[in-house]
Amino acid sequence: MTNNNMYFVANWKMYGNLSSINSIKSVKIFNQSKKLKNIKIIYCPPFTLLRPLVKKLKNSKISVGAQNCHHNSDFGPFTGSVNAKMVKSVGCKYIILGHSENRHNGETDKIINLKIKSALKENLKVIFCIGETLKEKRNRKTRIILRKQIMSGLKNMTKLNNIIIAYEPVWSIGSGKIPKSKELNKAIEYIKSLTIKKNKLKNNKVLYGGSVNPKNIKNLSKIGSIDGFLIGGASQKSKNFIDIIKKTIN
Numbered sequence: 730m731t732n733n734n735m736y737f738v739a740n741w742k743m744y745g746n747l748s749s750i751n752s753i754k755s756v757k758i759f760n761q762s763k764k765l766k767n768i769k770i771i772y773c774p775p776f777t778l779l780r781p782l783v784k785k786l787k788n789s790k791i792s793v794g795a796q797n798c799h800h801n802s803d804f805g806p807f808t809g810s811v812n813a814k815m816v817k818s819v820g821c822k823y824i825i826l827g828h829s830e831n832r833h834n835g836e837t838d839k840i841i842n843l844k845i846k847s848a849l850k851e852n853l854k855v856i857f858c859i860g861e862t863l864k865e866k867r868n869r870k871t872r873i874i875l876r877k878q879i880m881s882g883l884k885n886m887t888k889l890n891n892i893i894i895a896y897e898p899v900w901s902i903g904s905g906k907i908p909k910s911k912e913l914n915k916a917i918e919y920i921k922s923l924t925i926k927k928n929k930l931k932n933n934k935v936l937y938g939g940s941v942n943p944k945n946i947k948n949l950s951k952i953g954s955i956d957g958f959l960i961g962g963a964s965q966k967s968k969n970f971i972d973i974i975k976k977t978i979n
């Protein structure tokens with residue numbers, strides 16, 4: 730693994746307010762180090778913080794992304810919703826789609842497919858989340874689920890250039906549990922084989938997400954197939970986030 734060429738995506742979920750974005754200052758300074766030249770840091774705060782964060786990170790290499798969008802790419806009567814066009818218009822470059830917390834609330838593969846298409850139309854880079862539940866894992870269905878989520882989510886898509894896949898086993902999110910290294914490597918290799926087959930693309934990036942923290946990152950970063958990390962809880966404290974990056978590249 731070329732550890733100096735990795736993605737570190739902070740998913741703040743439904744946490745944070747205007748004052749939280751001040752804490753990113755240390756990450757902004759840290760990111761100026763030459764050692765981090767090829768590292769890509771992306772912050773995905775709640776919708777309310779997107780614009781202030783884009784402003785705060787002006788003149789830095791750190792990008793901002795949203796955590797979701799409505800599947801309708803046009804404006805319309807959808808109270809409480811935000812579409813990809815709106816996300817793009819405030820200066821975001823990335824968007825997380827298909828997160829299991831949204832799948833859990835009824836988001837289907839079909840809806841995710843529409844969302845991905847609408848985001849790509851706006852030239853957003855998509856961080857497309859997939860992963861099996863504990864029950865599916867116990868029933869040895871992991872591969873079937875990953876395949877289904879990829880094939881349905883990316884249905885009728887010919888270009889995967891702007892898609893980064895994030896493998897997030899549902900059972901590892903927020904639980905402190907992570908997959909065994911061998912198991913994780915196999916899952917990532919499998920995901921890569923599927924997307925390569927589908928689009929004849931070689932360099933599709935696959936991230937890992939689920940309970941990544943400063944304690945387990947050293948082991949996780951030894952797994953050669955992983956191209957970066959999607960980090961929830963541990964990304965909210967800049968010190969932890971910086972620690973994770975440092976331990977990965979060192």
Ligand code: 13P
Nearest residue numbers: 740902903939940961962
């Ligand atoms: P945690 O790092 O809090 O387990 O969350 C992972 C996640 O869901 C990132 O999208």
